[in-house]
Amino acid sequence: MNTRTRWLVVVLVLAVAGVVALWPREQEGQPPASPARPTQDLAALRHQASLRPCLPGAEGGVQVTCLGDGTRTGLALNGPILINFWATWCVPCQGELRVLDSYAQQPGAVPVVPVLVESREGDGLELLAKLGVKLPSVFDERDDLRRQLKAPKSLPSSYVISPDGTARQVTNPLVFTSPEQVGEAVR
Template sequence: MRTATRWALVALVLVVAGVVALWPRSDDRASPGPAAVERPTQDLGAARGLAALRPCPRGGPDGPAPLRGVTATCLGDGASIDVATTVAGGPALINFWATWCQPCQEELRVLDGYAQEPGAVPVIPVQVLSGESDGLELLTKLGVHLPSLYDGSDALRKVLKAPPNLPASFVVQANGSVIQVTSPLTFSTPDQVREAVE
C-alpha cells in the first residue's frame, strides 16, 4: 500500500469518527443538565445524629416582618422552618457563617459558650455558601451544638442585606427591628456577645 493511500485511509477514519461523535442521538438518555452535575442528595441522618444540635426554636406564628416567609432548613432535623418563628419575641442573635471561613469557626465556639450562660438570648447560627453535610461535620468537630439553620438559597442574607464578608451578625430586637452588629465584626469573647445583644 502506497503512503498516499495510507494517509487517505487515516483521513477517512478521522472523518467518520467525527461524524459519529457529532451525530444526534435519539435514545432515552437525557443529556446532562445542571441537575445532573450536582452532587446527589445525601442522607444526612447520621451526620445530624453526630452533630447532636439543639432543636431549632419555633416561636409564635409572628416574628419580625422582614423575616416572615423566609425559609431555611433546620440543620438539626432537616425540617423546613420559617426563620421569623425562630426569633419571634426577640431579642435574638442571628450569625451567618460558612465552613471555609476560619474566623467563623472561632466565633462559633464563642457563641456556643455565650449561649450556655444563664440569661443568654437565643443564638441562631445560619450556615451559608457551603454544603450542608460539610457544616454538620464542622459543627461536630468544633463541639458546637447550637440550634442552627442552613440557608442554601442565601435568601435570609439577601433579605437582611448582609455584607459579603463573613462572619456577620444581626440582633433581632424585641420590637422586631433587626440591627447589624458592627462592633466588633467578629466576637472573640462571650462578654462581647452579651454587650451586643443588650
C-alpha cells in the same frame, strides 16, 4: 499520496468526527454540570452533630430548615435574639461559632441562631460536629433571611434583633473572639 495513506487519513478524520460527536456538551441555557459528589446521609450527620432543638417556629417567619431535625420552620424576627450568618468555607466563622456556643450556655444569654449559608447542609452538620458546637442552627439555602435583613455577603455577619423586630448589624467587633464580646454586643 498512495491509496493506503488516503485510507489512513479518511479513518483518522472519521475517528476525530466520532469523538467530537460523542463528547459531552453543556445544554444551552443550563449551568455546566458539576462533578458528582457523594450523597450525604443527613440523618446520620444530624445524629452525629446532636444539635440542641431549634426555637419554635413562627407563622409568617422566614422559612428556614432546622439543621438539628431537618424540618422547615418559620424563624421569627423578634427578639431579643442574635442571628449569625456563617458558611463552612469561612475560617473566621469556625472560631466564632465556638465563641457563640460558649456565650449561649451562660445563664441569661440572649438566644443565638447560627444561619448556614453558601454551603451544603451536610457539610454544615459535619463542621458543627467537628467543632463540638451544639447551638440550635438553621440552614437558609435560598438566602431569604439574609435578603430580608439586607445583610452583606461578607461572612461572618451577626445581627441583634430587638423585641420590636428592629435589626442591628454588629460591626464592632466584626468577628467575636470571646463570650464577653457577644454579651456586650447584645446589650
